[in-house]
Amino acid sequence: xxxxxxxxxxxxxxxxxxxxxxxxxxxxxxxxxxxxxxxxxxxxxxxxxxxxxxxxxxxxxxxxxxxxxxxxxxxxxxxxxxxxxxxxxxxxxxxxxxxxxxxxxxxxxxxxxxxxxxxxxxxxxxxxxxxxxxxxxxxxxxxxxxxxxxxxxx
Numbered sequence: 729x730x731x732x733x734x735x736x737x738x739x740x741x742x743x744x745x746x747x748x749x750x751x752x753x754x755x756x757x758x759x760x761x762x763x764x765x766x767x768x769x770x771x772x773x774x775x776x777x778x779x780x781x782x783x784x785x786x787x788x789x790x791x792x793x794x795x796x797x798x799x800x801x802x803x804x805x806x807x808x809x810x811x812x813x814x815x816x817x818x819x820x821x822x823x824x825x826x827x828x829x830x831x832x833x834x835x836x837x838x839x840x841x842x843x844x845x846x847x848x849x850x851x852x853x854x855x856x857x858x859x860x861x862x863x864x865x866x867x868x869x870x871x872x873x874x875x876x877x878x879x880x881x882x
Contacts, residue, residue: 757828759837764793765818766810772798787811791823791834799825799834806836808863809850813876822847841878848878 767775769785772792789810790800801807809816820842825834839862840847851860852874854867860879867874 755829757826759824759826761822761824762791762793762797762799763820763822764791764797766791766801766816766821766823767818769798769800771818789817791821791825799827800832801825802833802835804835805862806839809839812864815876816841816850843878846881848881851877851879853877 766789769788769790770782772778772790773780773782773785775792776798788800789803789807790798792798801810803811822840822842823836824838826837827834839850841850842848851862852864853860853876854870854872854874856872857867857869859867859869859874861868861874864876865874866872
């Protein structure tokens with residue numbers, strides 16, 4: 729009887745580990761670069777003639793790629809620029825994104841905006857402290873205002 733119990737316990741352990749490892753083998757996050765325009769999701773719905781309740785997605789941003797794909801963006805250090813600065817929306821943008829097959833949102837790794845025919849990196853800069861950041865905010869050092877600019881080219 730004890731041998732039968734141990735055998736069943738071992739089989740259950742092997743079975744649970746096998747199914748666990750099958751889940752663990754799911755695809756991992758990948759980096760992609762896309763071009764398009766970052767818009768509020770309600771604007772994308774309007775462009776695609778989609779009628780839906782806008783409340784849950786009213787403040788969400790996504791990039792509408794040049795191929796028509798919609799990739800919702802996380803509001804974190806990388807993507808926050810589009811949530812806070814409306815002037816950065818609906819401009820030709822090139823974004824490096826981290827995507828994951830198990831998450832419907834993309835994390836913005838790098839932003840470039842087309843400006844005067846070239847891809848430029850937007851930033852907010854404090855002339856006093858010479859600090860540059862990725863999204864609008866007060867200076868982390870002097871607490872003064874930060875001005876928008878494109879990162880100077882070398």
